[in-house]
Amino acid sequence: SLFPQIYLNIINPVFDSALPxxxxxxxxxxxxxxxxxxxxxxxxxxxxxxxxxxxxxRDASRVTAQVVFISLMTxxxxxxxxxxxxxxxxxxxxxxxxxxxxCGVLAALAHFSNICNATVxxxxxxxxxxxxxxxxxx
Numbered sequence: 001s002l003f004p005q006i007y008l009n010i011i012n013p014v015f016d017s018a019l020p021x022x023x024x025x026x027x028x029x030x031x032x033x034x035x036x037x038x039x040x041x042x043x044x045x046x047x048x049x050x051x052x053x054x055x056x057x058r059d060a061s062r063v064t065a066q067v068v069f070i071s072l073m074t075x076x077x078x079x080x081x082x083x084x085x086x087x088x089x090x091x092x093x094x095x096x097x098x099x100x101x102x103c104g105v106l107a108a109l110a111h112f113s114n115i116c117n118a119t120v121x122x123x124x125x126x127x128x129x130x131x132x133x134x135x136x137x138x
Contacts, residue, residue, distance in 0.1 A: 008094045013085040021078040024071050031071075035064060066128040070120055077117040080110040 084107050091099040096107045125132045 005094075009085075009089060013082065017078045017081040017085065021075060021082070024075045024078070028068065028071050028075075031064065031068065062128045066124045069124055073113075073117050073120045077110070077113040080106070080113050084110045 084103075087103045087106055088094060088096070088099055091103060093099050096104050126136060127133075
């Protein structure tokens with residue numbers, strides 16, 4: 001049937017990897033722009049002598065670092081999935097068992113990065129969130 005081939009070779013890769021990667025890139029461009037504008041504004045405040053960054057600014061920086069890290073991890077995962085889809089398409093297969101060893105290794109890396117991506121939120125909250133970490137340790 002033609003539908004499984006269209007789904008596995010076009011629809012799945014686009015909605016599973018390419019579209020999320022595009023959204024992550026666009027969102028990170030907006031984050032980078034907002035950080036640049038905020039940094040430029042905070043530099044002028046510090047230059048005028050108002051002092052160091054507030055607790056709110058530090059918390060915002062932690063959240064921003066967390067979001068950027070999670071976005072980067074998701075982007076790496078999606079890039080690996082896209083490479084896997086392209087490699088499997090090159091070998092004209094939809095099953096890892098029917099492609100060379102490097103294709104299987106790439107598929108395993110893509111799968112492993114998917115698992116890591118699913119667990120990264122917890123690790124980020126523990127690393128970047130002192131209140132969350134304190135609560136977790138109790």
